[in-house]
Amino acid sequence: MKIVVLVKQVPDSGAERNLRAEDNTVDRASANNVINEMDEYALEEALRIQEAHGGSTVTVLTMGPERATESIRKALSMGPDGAVHVLDDALSGTDALGTSKVLAAALKRLEPDLVLCGAESTDARGQVLPHMLAERLGVAALTGARKLTVDGSQLTIERQTEEGYEVVTAATPAIVSVWDTINEPRYPSFKGIMAAKKKPVETLTLADLGVSADEAGWAGALTTVASHAKRPPRSAGVKVTDDGEGGTKLVEFLVSEKFV
């Protein structure tokens, strides 16, 4: 089985992140950039499928600037066979639709049986990319998986929902997005780290993919961020004084906040 895992480099969600004043985009230059956490779970799942099904290959696909190579090498140190890096100055400012166009072009070239990705990235948190890619590629979208079973060309997921889960099946080729409930990603082994730098990383430009520059980047963006503001500081909260009704008030609060 030919598996491609989408890996995005994002600013570390554990540190303070900012949008740039001049163009309302994420400030990536000053951030500590890491692999999108959910993508590590997708990669782990791909590696487990590879280990269980002989003859499978796992390729990492990343779209991003030059410094995304760090994340590609880190991803490769976990064990995949190689990577494709879509790198082009014209990509700056690409929105979700544009990203799906570029990645779909790259995926058409790679012809995977299975595309795995995180259910969302910690920077944009749109959760739309897997659906867009499935639509562009004309393949099934199995999204939000907490479990994935592969039986020949038949894929079955447990789709995580707020109430429980749904069992959804599809045949390959398909795209599966995963949540962090699906597995526990491995630590890269030292052998993996040392082997990663020798693994092939193919760099592709928009021209290589047959996507014109005005379909991506600022030029091709159909959505724009008009403005942004810092979240206001937290308000003082509600104080419940127990004058006999304290218990009732607490329950009312918990219900209103959907805690119970």
Next chain:
Amino acid sequence: MNTLDLLGLDDLHSDEERQIRDVVRRLVDQRVRPFVRQWYEHGHAPIRELANEFGNIGLLGMHLEGYGCAGASAVSYGLACMELEAADSGVRSLVSVQGSLAMYAIWRYGSEEQKQQWLPGMAKGQYIGCFGLTEPDHGSDPASMSTRAYRNGDDWVLHGGKMWITNAPVADLAVVWARTEEGIRGFIVPMGTPGVSVREIDNKLSLRASSTGEIGLDDVRLPYDAVLPSIKGLKGPLSCLTEARYGIIWGSLGAARDCLETAIDYARTRTQFGRPIGGFQLTQAKLADMSLEFFKGYLLALHIGRQEHRTPEMVSAGKLNNVREALAIARTCRTILGANGISGEYPVLRHANNLESVLTYEGTSEIHQLVIGAKLTGLSAFS
């Protein structure tokens, strides 16, 4: 270590070295740091589980080539030791003894069959090894060891005992050094062999998250191929010690770093006389001086690590300096934390207590002074 990287030491490392360090740091943050205080307090650590975890990422024997070992650089190995010991010297000791003493002895001096039999399982952490050189009555002077091995038919028979043996109570095998008619030789001793007994040494006030034992060898009968074929003489065990000492050069700095980070954090938040104590000149002088020793020790470790041919004198210089300074840093950090410094809530006194052992094992400071002194003067103070 950004607070402590005033010199840009990070830039001296390759991406590979940094990645290996980061993986060990992550593993230690998740699997060691949250628990090590309890292990220390109870004098018991889950050695076997740790060995498995460490084996999975390739930590055990990581600087050796082949037989399931990662074949990483000496500096990468050093950085791994540093991250481990930043959590606890006992945890680093587990890895040092497994990789640099037991595995290295087999890797360097063992037969092909011995290597195939033991090294892959030791690299994975399935087999835990220990290294028997020190005896109850022979520490710094191993040449006078009492443990004997003699031939009986094709077999070897070992008799004697070893003391202060890290990992012994949990080990599957020991590399035991014994005096024979042909000089000191090394033997691979499966711990289940009749005549082998182990007593765990408790009551330790140092390295409490490490397992230490005494090995009894009562006419232990071993097959002819239990001996390490490629080495005779004291230089066998001493060359293994040079490997382990090298890891300590880095490891001890890890303990020092953890103390310094703790003390800096404490000094910035602890208020006395209406201001953070980190703002007082005496505290800043301590912190500045300690950071200098840390930087110097780091550069020394890196210099020694980058050598193609590390001489025992280089390693003695590194171990002598870095452990001594790490201990001084731990003690000074303790003074910054005041009474809180003696509490197990903070790692500082645990590190200081651990470093007392590190100062002594793998060659005492005094022995390293004498190694350097002999090289400087051409006169050996012991022979």
